Amino acid sequence: MIQFTSKGIYCIPGKFYLDPWQPVDLAIITHGHADHARPGMNKYLCHHFTVGILKSRIGPDIQVEGLAYNQTIQINGVKISLHPAGHIIGSAQIRLEYKGKVTVFTGDYKIQDDGLSTPFEPVKCHELITESTFGLPIYRWESVEIQNQRLNAWITHNQGYKKTSVFIGYSLGKSQRILNAVKDMGDIYVHNSIAKLNMAYSDAGIKLPSYQIIDPMTDMKQLDGKIVLLPPALLDTQLLQKIPHVAYAICSGWMQIRGARRWRSADAGFAISDHADWNGLLEAVKESGAEKVYVTHGQTASFSKYLNEIGIEAEEVNTNYGEELSV
């Protein structure tokens, strides 16, 4: 049913692509991150919550249709439905059924409930196409509750020294998670690129804490003891340097490793991820009941070798996903 092509993951009977990286006619999109939702498709199909994100990121005039979770449609005899992936708002696993055979493409996902995204639901299938970003057993996340406590403790520490706490995280998904986690800790400023995506949350009826916008015109002297959220692109820029008493933290699964924290040389690193950890990946694979697993981006070689060793047939496939994950 599925073919891995140079344009993306192709559904042969359905004649459409899943998260393609080159222009095609019909693209079914798992979620709104740039490595999965690319410009240039004739038509996009995604979850309702992702529609606004695609319009904001790719262009207001794109042709895009939204689906609800668990709603089924048919294209060229292939039954298609979307299921919560728990990665970010609107993120979906794509379930394809054709002549009794079921294939599921996870896109990016996490098992932990972050309190904002619709929590991950396992989907039974014959074939599973899974990511493996953190597919090594050294990646094991702490509970969301403890992660949030760590963020708040760090802010309190910084406030003791009258420092501004700056969090660096992806503008879509991670930033809103942080925003929600630190809501009771003081005044919050976010960069405009994050504020734009906050709209997707309010459109979906998810209430985020109130915040102000930070831009080069903001009086940085007022920021002592306050909280700022910035996307990774602003990491090595003037804006960060202009804040007089700054402590900045990177929020990313890669921060699990000391070496990665030191490489980035931030003041702190928090292993907060929107991807499944090692146990999460294994759990998802096992719960799907799949007979055959295709491993896309991440630790593809190690994860597929391990699956084969525990008796689950697995194979690596080459895709263009994961490029934005090198923070």
Place this chain on the structure above:
Amino acid sequence: MIEFATLINALDSSNKASLKKEAIIRFLTFAPEKDKRWFLALMTGKRPRRAISTKELKTWVMEITGIPEWLFIECYAAVGDLSETLALLLPPASEKLDKSLSEWMEEILQLANASMEEKKAFVLTSWNKLNTIERFIFNKLLGGSFRLGISSKGLINTIAAHFQIEPSIVTHSIMGEWNPHDYAFDKLVRGEYSDTNLSKPYPFCLAYPVEKQVEDLGLITEWQCEYKWDGIRGQLIKRDDEIFIWSRGEELVTIQFPEITDALKQWKGSFVLDGEILAAKEGQILNFNELQKRINRKVISKTLREEVPIVVYLYDLLELDGKDLRSEPLQERRKLLEQLCQGQVDPTIQLSPLIHGENWSDLQKLQAASRALNSEGIMLKKKDSTYYVGRKKGGWWKWKVNPMTIDAVLIYAQKGSGRRSAHYTDYTFAVKDGDHLVSIAKAYSGLTDKEILEVSRYIRQNAVEKFGPVRTVKPELVFEIAFEGIGYSKRHKSGVALRFPRILRWRRDKKAADIDTLENIKKLIP
């Protein structure tokens, strides 16, 4: 251990000196007395003997987690630190335990006489009561080298500022051999404990490279000029007829150079000498590769002594008959040194010969020719300079000959450790030998972070292997490698080894066909 864990976490996660200082002072203020002593002991390399091998720790973690060895190796490669890999792989603790750093150290000390079952029980029970960062520290305490995100100089300066004393006093006090059981922390850093510590060396005086033209240094007559020797910088101490030899890495190397002890036995009085240990035959200084054969050996055989005879060139006299001479001007110290050497018959220990030039351009000629003597250039020391601590500008300068360079191609890559663990940073380079490529040098530094990312990406995309630590790379990327010396060696396939190889620049303009040939490179060997 909470204070210590907080300190490690803070030192580890920031690059800002001010934050590190803040964290150390917090630790010095709040940590229990015994923990502070152990902290200092660990930071200065005074750790107990390793009671459990890393292989055992690894085996136990694989037993507990059930992960196969190949996967363990992959994890280790991604983390770049064994203690951390072990800590991350273990399942979450099921109990909580708070022991102080010193309590942990006492228990670890007792492991020395325990059976393997007892050791295993102790480690497994401890792991189960610690969180990830505590486990990481515990694993380090069990014996790995404990390097923290701060230089010993940074630590010393912070402690000195905190206690409002001179950094040199702190350095002097904590450098020698002491035991954390014996001295109070405050007394230790102030150097107030008994001075029967005969072995204690002084901190070495170091030089910066000449920055501009040597002519800018003023009158040549104000400078003492010597060749810069490439051996092991050492301090030779004789106090109350006991002899100690320290390397610059603050290690005691007395037993590795029995000739020096034999020679010094004939010398009268008590003194501390600064000099260079060199391999030498028939009056000729040999390549550093020769000296390397004698480093890190437990037993120095007679054959080795004959194969690689050594000589010490004395630079300076730091202490004579109990008197610290370091604040005397260099010319006074040199005079006393010459008097001390007078009449000594054993040729193992000699004065470092002074060289004289009428003017700077005379000296320039000697400098340019220094490589032929297996010297790296010339040392310029102001005649009125004191023997200061560490590196300062003004008194001493090193005036090195330009490095030699070759163009070589990248053939193997490995991930680094520590902060470099996410990227391929350790490279092996090859040169042409007929139709073949032969490895000639390994290099770890010289690229910017940005270049490392780019080279890492190339390696990921062009590597032959998928597993294991070493990646064989398509030989396409050419780099200019600089080095200080060259000699024959069995370490590399080429049969040639470079001294201090490092990447000078990435030659994007060159192809693998343009690299140097082994034949030409061998012509550089003196």
